[in-house]
Amino acid sequence: xxDLLTDARALMRLERDLRDFMTCGDExxxxxxxxxxxxxxxxWHLEAIPAYAAFCAHRGAHRDNISDWTAIPPLPVTAFKQxxxxxxxxxxxxxxxxxxxxxxxxxxxxHYDRTSLEMMDLSIELNARRWLFxxxxxxxILALAPSRETAPHMIMAxxxxxxxxxxxxxxSAFLVGPQGPDVSALIRHVEEARALNQPxxxxxSSFGYVNLADGFAAKGLKIPPLPExxxxxxxxxxxxxxxxxxxxxxxxxxxxxxxxxxxxxxxLLGMTELSSQFYDDTLSAIQQGKxxxxxxxxxxxTRTRIVDPDDTLRELPLGERGLMVHVDLTNWAHPISLVxxxxxVREFGGFRILGRAAGAESRGCSVTLEELAPAKD
Numbered sequence: 001x002x003d004l005l006t007d008a009r010a011l012m013r014l015e016r017d018l019r020d021f022m023t024c025g026d027e028x029x030x031x032x033x034x035x036x037x038x039x040x041x042x043x044w045h046l047e048a049i050p051a052y053a054a055f056c057a058h059r060g061a062h063r064d065n066i067s068d069w070t071a072i073p074p075l076p077v078t079a080f081k082q083x084x085x086x087x088x089x090x091x092x093x094x095x096x097x098x099x100x101x102x103x104x105x106x107x108x109x110x111h112y113d114r115t116s117l118e119m120m121d122l123s124i125e126l127n128a129r130r131w132l133f134x135x136x137x138x139x140x141i142l143a144l145a146p147s148r149e150t151a152p153h154m155i156m157a158x159x160x161x162x163x164x165x166x167x168x169x170x171x172s173a174f175l176v177g178p179q180g181p182d183v184s185a186l187i188r189h190v191e192e193a194r195a196l197n198q199p200x201x202x203x204x205s206s207f208g209y210v211n212l213a214d215g216f217a218a219k220g221l222k223i224p225p226l227p228e229x230x231x232x233x234x235x236x237x238x239x240x241x242x243x244x245x246x247x248x249x250x251x252x253x254x255x256x257x258x259x260x261x262x263x264x265x266x267x268l269l270g271m272t273e274l275s276s277q278f279y280d281d282t283l284s285a286i287q288q289g290k291x292x293x294x295x296x297x298x299x300x301x302t303r304t305r306i307v308d309p310d311d312t313l314r315e316l317p318l319g320e321r322g323l324m325v326h327v328d329l330t331n332w333a334h335p336i337s338l339v340x341x342x343x344x345v346r347e348f349g350g351f352r353i354l355g356r357a358a359g360a361e362s363r364g365c366s367v368t369l370e371e372l373a374p375a376k377d
Contacts, residue, residue: 014040015115018329022122022301029300037301037329038069041336048087051372052335055079058371069303074313074325074339076367077273080108083372087113087333097155099272110155110272110334119330120275124162127299131279132233132266133167133201134287139230140193141168142186144204144212146176155272156235160203169198176204181212183221190224199229202258206234206267209254216257225259231283232260235268269296269353273338275330276302281350295350301329306346309357309365313339321345321354323365341365 018037021029043063046053052075056062059073066072079085080099093111100107112120133139141164148157164172173189175182193200216222232254251262263286269278278296285292298304305325307313316322324344327337341357357365 011044014044015332018119018301018332019122021329022126026300034301034303034329035069038072038327038336039066041329041331042066042069042072045087045335049085049335050088050374051079051083051085054374055367055371069327069337070305070315072327072337074307074327074337075335076339076365077108077271077341078365079367079372080110080273081106082108082367082369084109084111085334086111095158096153097158097272098153108272112275113333116275116330116332116334119332120159121162123276123299123301123330124159125166127277127279128163128167130299131281131284131297132163132231132268134284135229137199137229138167138169139172139199139201140189141172141201141203142189143172143174144176144181144186144202144208145174147174150174150177156205156270159270159277163203168201171198176208181208181215183212183215187221187223190226193230194224194227197227199231200226201230202226202232204234206236206250209234210250213253213257223257230258230260231264231266232258233266233268235270263292267296271326271340273331273334274326274328275332276328278302278304293347293349295347295352297350303327304344304346304351306344306351307339316346318346318348323357324351324353339365 014037021033021037046056046063055075056073061071061073075085077099086093092113094114094117095112097110097112098107099110129136141160143160143164145160146154146157148161151157160174171189171192173185175186175189190200234254251265255261255265263282266280266282276299278298280292280294281297282292282294296304303326306316306320306322307325308316309323313323313325321343323339324342325337325339329336343354343357345352345354
């Protein structure tokens, strides 16, 4: 197999084949197609990302002894805070997104080149069309999140801009600025949409909705019910960022504020280190007249495994909780297999996130600096 880093034609073929895989009909998907693409990306990343090649070497994985995507070593997401994991020698980075940091750790950086952004854009469009806007109806998208101008390194801001461009009406707007959420603008937008009988899509972070609800309660504010066909998407979770609520209580609280039932709500899992997004099946199932499972769905170009948190990262059977490993083929310029600090479980029809790893469980999603340093001759 030619060196992908130095063979431009091989790299162009890989890009073309990946796009074909993402956009083809379900009846065209061959069982081995995903595996072939995953291995080609993995081998290219071994050439182009020295820190990842060192990590794989420490795990005994090399170019020629991996024949199945499940054997690709999953890189802990903590590695992005410790090393550069971008395909050096290829395109220059077009944009850098930053992961969340804390007082104990710095933020990580995830670099995207032009092709990476195109792959992520395609993933955003295909996923949202299927899972967020399955009725193909344009809505006034109101983002309870900062814009790219306010937060240029936040991947969520980038994705919400794309949603507005692809699925929003011209009145769509970001409603969070440097001073926080603009509640007056939110109420005004809802009143305007009601007057026009224009459906609204509220999109934002889960903890942002909780903070908004607390603010409404403290000030005694009320908002008119959203117009027919409106929906709400919350992204991620809110543990550690606001008061913690059970899922059922969260949906009841937010639904009561905006006049929505849980059938009009969908949760999204997105990560800075992943170019793809994972939605619940709620809106898509209801559009098809089915009962939703309310489980996260894998787009065709991704896979999610639940693994034992010990050093072996052994895959666990359905129903057992463990660390989550995501394989994302749209991670064009950074490693495709990542183990996160989320605890989850696979069920028939999808997967569910249960919380964050803690204590002994967190060891499986850690990495040492020595594992990211190339061996010395």
